Amino acid sequence: MKTIKSMLAIAITAGIAFTSCSTNEEQPTTVEQTANYSKKNLKFNFNTNIVAKGANTQLSVFQEINKDLKGYGIAQVEIYNVASTPDDKNKLTVIPVVDASDEYRTGFRFIPNDARRDNRDNLTYVTVSDFATSANGIASEQIFDDMYRVWQNETNCNNVSIDKQNFSLATDGLPSSILSFGDAPQGPIADHNVLGYIPPFLFDALDLGANTLAVNFSFGFRDEDGNFTDINGDGKIDLSHTETWFNDGVNWSTDGAEPGSVDVATVALHEFGHSLGLGHSGVLLASFDGNGDFTGELNFTPVNVMNPSYIGNPKRDLAGDDNSIFCENFSAWPYY
Numbered sequence: 001m002k003t004i005k006s007m008l009a010i011a012i013t014a015g016i017a018f019t020s021c022s023t024n025e026e027q028p029t030t031v032e033q034t035a036n037y038s039k040k041n042l043k044f045n046f047n048t049n050i051v052a053k054g055a056n057t058q059l060s061v062f063q064e065i066n067k068d069l070k071g072y073g074i075a076q077v078e079i080y081n082v083a084s085t086p087d088d089k090n091k092l093t094v095i096p097v098v099d100a101s102d103e104y105r106t107g108f109r110f111i112p113n114d115a116r117r118d119n120r121d122n123l124t125y126v127t128v129s130d131f132a133t134s135a136n137g138i139a140s141e142q143i144f145d146d147m148y149r150v151w152q153n154e155t156n157c158n159n160v161s162i163d164k165q166n167f168s169l170a171t172d173g174l175p176s177s178i179l180s181f182g183d184a185p186q187g188p189i190a191d192h193n194v195l196g197y198i199p200p201f202l203f204d205a206l207d208l209g210a211n212t213l214a215v216n217f218s219f220g221f222r223d224e225d226g227n228f229t230d231i232n233g234d235g236k237i238d239l240s241h242t243e244t245w246f247n248d249g250v251n252w253s254t255d256g257a258e259p260g261s262v263d264v265a266t267v268a269l270h271e272f273g274h275s276l277g278l279g280h281s282g283v284l285l286a287s288f289d290g291n292g293d294f295t296g297e298l299n300f301t302p303v304n305v306m307n308p309s310y311i312g313n314p315k316r317d318l319a320g321d322d323n324s325i326f327c328e329n330f331s332a333w334p335y336y
């Protein structure tokens with residue numbers, strides 16, 4: 001029997017303003033959000049609606065949402081959750097997709113030597129040291145670095161350089177296109193902006209879901225009309241930058257061994273895969289006994305880092321699908 005763990009997506013269609021007096025004590029005084037999906041009978045948290053409508057509708061819903069997200073320059077919002085217990089074994093098995101023609105990759109790519117990215121043919125990322133230790137004390141900056149090194153070094157086509165960029169919160173400002181703590185909205189500092197641990201109330205404010213572990217926002221370049229561009233005609237939105245948040249309300253750990261704890265490295269490796277243009281792959285299988293009752297056992301097939309949810313076991317090594325999908329994006333880099 002198969003069941004599904006669907007990816008959530010949200011749309012941010014109105015301004016979100018947070019103000020604060022210091023970088024370490026974010027006290028939002030204004031949080032505004034609206035959704036314009038009422039006409040489609042969709043809320044921010046529309047996972048259940050999508051599940052009920054089945055696979056084909058799910059794809060079209062994602063396409064609709066991705067279109068509307070243009071208003072904020074966001075090409076996609078990806079949310080990584082703990083897999084939930086299936087409540088209906090008759091549900092379709094659905095792999096969340098964002099691109100109908102190429103479902104294991106995201107619908108956007110970085111362009112090497114893109115003038116809008118300062119003609120770089122490498123990729124850059126920053127981590128925010130100030131936010132790199134979780135509330136429960138897991139110092140993670142080295143883990144974040146290590147997980148980018150995994151993507152850099154452990155594929156068969158490691159000809160794209162993913163370089164850490166010097167960064168200081170005090171001098172560079174918050175590297176977030178979504179949150180601006182009292183400052184003007186910040187443009188991209190690096191291709192990948194790893195914000196680190198973000199307070200759970202901000203996840204709540206964006207209705208990202210109570211059991212969300214992390215979220216990756218992907219921003220596309222837009223033309224003067226506000227439409228996403230595809231200047232090299234590869235059928236992909238030209239990626240501007242990405243932004244990753246980790247939910248500071250999660251019981252993070254460095255091994256995921258304690259029941260209920262979540263391995264930071266596993267989640268980071270998955271989210272950074274999205275920042276590199278990988279989509280989800282793998283199907284979630286639930287086991288049912290002779291009475292049709294869920295046994296409590298969940299497995300993905302095939303097992304890989306880009307499985308769409310966390311089911312309790314650390315995955316720090318790239319599997320075959322991870323490698324091959326990465327190579328689809330980067331085997332020819334920096335050429336087309």
Ligand SMILES: [Zn+2]
Nearest residue numbers: 078079080308
């Ligand atoms: Zn994901």
